[in-house]
Amino acid sequence: MGAIKLTNIAKEHILANGERLRVLESISFDAADRSFTSILGPSGCGKSTILNLIAGLDNHSSGQISIDGNRIGFVFQQPRLLNWRTVSENVLLPLEQKQFDRSTMQALGDKYLGIVGLGEYKNYYPLQLSGGMQQRVAIARALAIDPDILLMDEPFSGLDEITARKLREELIRIWQETGKTILFVTHSISESVFLSQQVLIVSAKPATIFKRVTVDLPYPRQYGDLRLFEIERGLTEAFLGM
Amino acid sequence: MNTFPRLLSLASLLLLWLILAAVFPPTIVPGPIAVFKAMGTNLASGQAFYHLYKTLLRVGFGLILTMALGIAVGTVMGLSRKGEVFLDSWVMVGLTLPAIVYSIICLLWFGLNDFAAIVAIGVAAFPAVSISIWQGIKGMDMQLVSMGQAFHLTRSAIIRKIIFPQLLPHILASMRYALGICWKICTTVELIGMSSGVGYQLNYWFGLFSMSQVFAWTLLFLVVMFAIEYLLFKPVERRLTRWRSGVPALQWAQ
Numbered sequence: 001m002g003a004i005k006l007t008n009i010a011k012e013h014i015l016a017n018g019e020r021l022r023v024l025e026s027i028s029f030d031a032a033d034r035s036f037t038s039i040l041g042p043s044g045c046g047k048s049t050i051l052n053l054i055a056g057l058d059n060h061s062s063g064q065i066s067i068d069g070n071r072i073g074f075v076f077q078q079p080r081l082l083n084w085r086t087v088s089e090n091v092l093l094p095l096e097q098k099q100f101d102r103s104t105m106q107a108l109g110d111k112y113l114g115i116v117g118l119g120e121y122k123n124y125y126p127l128q129l130s131g132g133m134q135q136r137v138a139i140a141r142a143l144a145i146d147p148d149i150l151l152m153d154e155p156f157s158g159l160d161e162i163t164a165r166k167l168r169e170e171l172i173r174i175w176q177e178t179g180k181t182i183l184f185v186t187h188s189i190s191e192s193v194f195l196s197q198q199v200l201i202v203s204a205k206p207a208t209i210f211k212r213v214t215v216d217l218p219y220p221r222q223y224g225d226l227r228l229f230e231i232e233r234g235l236t237e238a239f240l241g242m
Numbered sequence: 243m244n245t246f247p248r249l250l251s252l253a254s255l256l257l258l259w260l261i262l263a264a265v266f267p268p269t270i271v272p273g274p275i276a277v278f279k280a281m282g283t284n285l286a287s288g289q290a291f292y293h294l295y296k297t298l299l300r301v302g303f304g305l306i307l308t309m310a311l312g313i314a315v316g317t318v319m320g321l322s323r324k325g326e327v328f329l330d331s332w333v334m335v336g337l338t339l340p341a342i343v344y345s346i347i348c349l350l351w352f353g354l355n356d357f358a359a360i361v362a363i364g365v366a367a368f369p370a371v372s373i374s375i376w377q378g379i380k381g382m383d384m385q386l387v388s389m390g391q392a393f394h395l396t397r398s399a400i401i402r403k404i405i406f407p408q409l410l411p412h413i414l415a416s417m418r419y420a421l422g423i424c425w426k427i428c429t430t431v432e433l434i435g436m437s438s439g440v441g442y443q444l445n446y447w448f449g450l451f452s453m454s455q456v457f458a459w460t461l462l463f464l465v466v467m468f469a470i471e472y473l474l475f476k477p478v479e480r481r482l483t484r485w486r487s488g489v490p491a492l493q494w495a496q
Contacts, residue, residue: 055392074392084407084485092391093403125485180443235399 001058001069002033002148002181004008004054009063011049012204023049024060025206030182033068036175038184038192040239047185049207051151054183069148069181077154079134081126081141086133088113088122089189091140112140115174133162139171143178150180154187165223168195171221189239193232201235203242210242272454280458290462297439298427298466300356304363304424305361309417311364312371319372320379327374339481341427342434359431367423371416378412410482420473425467 009182011024014227023046025090030038041047052058054065081090089111095108095122111121116136126134142150156164167222172195175182193215215231222228256274261393263273270450284290296378318325352358382405390400432441447455 014460057388057392058394072392074389076385076392076457078385080389082386082404084482086485094395096403097396097399143392 002179003068004052004149004181004183005029005064005066006033006054006063007066009050009053009065009114010061011046012055012061013060015160016033017118020086020091020097022206024053025208027063027207027209028201029209031181033181034179035198036182036184036196037198037200038186038190038196039200039202040186040192040235041207042204043187045202045204046207047187047202049151050202051153051185053154054149055151065074067149071145071147071149071152073143073145073147073180075135075138075142075150075152075155077157079131079138081134083126085125086122086128087118087129087137090126091144093141094145112144112155113137115143115177117170125189130163132159132167135167136170139174142179143174147180150182152182152184154185156191156214157187164191169220171195172221173186174220189235190228193235194223199235201238201242212236213238251407259263269451269453272457276454278320278455280452280454284455284458284462293439293443294462294466294476295437296356297432297441299422300359300363300431300439301424301428303360304357304367304415304428306420307360307364308367308371308420308424311368312416312420313413314372315368316372316375317379319376326376333369333372336365337373339366341366341423341430344435345427345431347443349431354435354437358437359428362431363424363427366427367420368422371420374412374416374419379410382408412483414475414479418471421470425463429463 001145002185007028009024009027010022013021013023014086015021017093027050029037031099031118038113039047051058051074051097054067055074083094085093091112092105094104100108108121110119113122116139118133118136121133121150123131126137135158138155143212156167163200164216168191170184182196184192186195197215199213200209201211202208213231213235215228217225248371248456255423259271259274265271268276269324281290319329319333320326341362343363348358348362352361356478386404387400387410390404395403408479429441429444432439433445436442443459447459
């Protein structure tokens with residue numbers, strides 16, 4: 001469960017003046033079950049559109065998306081929490097229509113907040129937490145539906161580097177513990193190399209997959225590992241030559 | 243924490259009154275004792291309760307009408323571009339017309355009764371509400387709505403759990419504001435066309451040149467306003483916005 005396969009996906013927007021704007025051009029890739037794939041590209045190139053199509057938030061113009069799995073969790077660039085709900089009520093938001101009883105809900109909330117290390121903050125309100133902690137709550141919310149696939153749209157780009165590093169390490173731990181298939185959109189080369197097994201470099205307007213790179217290094221990886229640096233350098237060259 | 247400045251503010255108001263009462267003759271500024279005595283007489287005779295009840299009734303139903311109209315119009319303006327263009331000038335006209343115009347028109351159309359008063363209040367106060375709701379909808383965080391969609395929340399769940407809570411502060415703020423407007427319009431309507439209510443009493447005692455009674459009724463009015471503010475609005479608001487409290491203290495908690 002959890003494999004993703006995109007075949008020749010294209011997406012066009014029809015502008016107000018009737019003109020067609022091609023956003024995505026023949027995007028094809030595979031992400032195996034339990035794999036970690038990054039989509040790397042410049043800002044505004046349409047990376048997020050790929051995630052929205054997979055999540056069913058948007059319709060593609062042509063091509064095929066096949067997803068092996070029922071549930072998809074989504075983590076956005078901003079935490080997108082409901083500030084008037086407590087941390088635990090935010091995590092349980094997507095589960096509220098499932099008619100679980102109270103104690104089951106509580107246990108689920110505790111479980112997923114525990115995974116992201118925020119167990120003791122469950123009764124806090126989001127505005128009482130730092131940006132990094134808010135993003136952890138958002139990750140817990142995405143995990144709470146027990147998804148087969150986790151889509152992450154530049155989730156750490158709004159955070160300072162120290163916090164982002166900590167969260168990347170934690171994300172790897174969570175990924176290994178839970179075995180989700182993760183598709184991670186980023187514009188940071190080093191982030192994509194540190195996190196993923198496969199990096200898809202996407203070119204801008206219309207977005208198409210320019211290069212596919214495998215990062216064949218064991219986890220947990222260390223910041224400052226020279227092998228990571230080597231791959232990063234290669235990717236940077238490819239990125240700049242695009 | 244804020245109790246002291248508030249008490250100080252009330253005390254200074256009372257002091258100002260005492261000074262003015264000492265300077266001017268009682269026919270112009272009656273002192274607190276005369277005013278409280280008049281108020282006591284009114285309350286003891288039961289008169290005050292009857293007129294207050296009539297005014298509260300008109301204000302209450304007027305407020306309900308205002309909120310219903312205001313929320314409906316504001317929602318249409320916030321959600322539809324066409325609706326915005328269509329209703330924009332109506333709201334502007336509504337805001338510009340003096341309250342006395344609504345009062346006179348409604349009294350002439352519907353007669354000298356409570357219904358006329360309620361309609362006049364409801365129609366005169368709603369533009370302010372609709373502007374607030376309109377802005378609230380425009381300023382809503384649509385990213386939260388798309389979050390709800392990404393997690394497959396039903397349409398009704400999105401409205402109840404994501405949209406409505408964002409509008410609630412606007413509804414509350416505009417309701418407070420509308421209540422103030424409703425009071426003012428209600429007294430105007432009562433003054434020109436009713437034979438009961440606080441506005442009618444003010445007019446009656448104005449006719450008799452009884453300054454202490456005019457003050458007594460005004461004061462009663464103020465007391466009721468304060469009671470509504472502190473016993474109803476403030477606690478409700480505090481409960482609904484507690485998630486905003488204590489923000490700075492914990493920013494550094496991580």
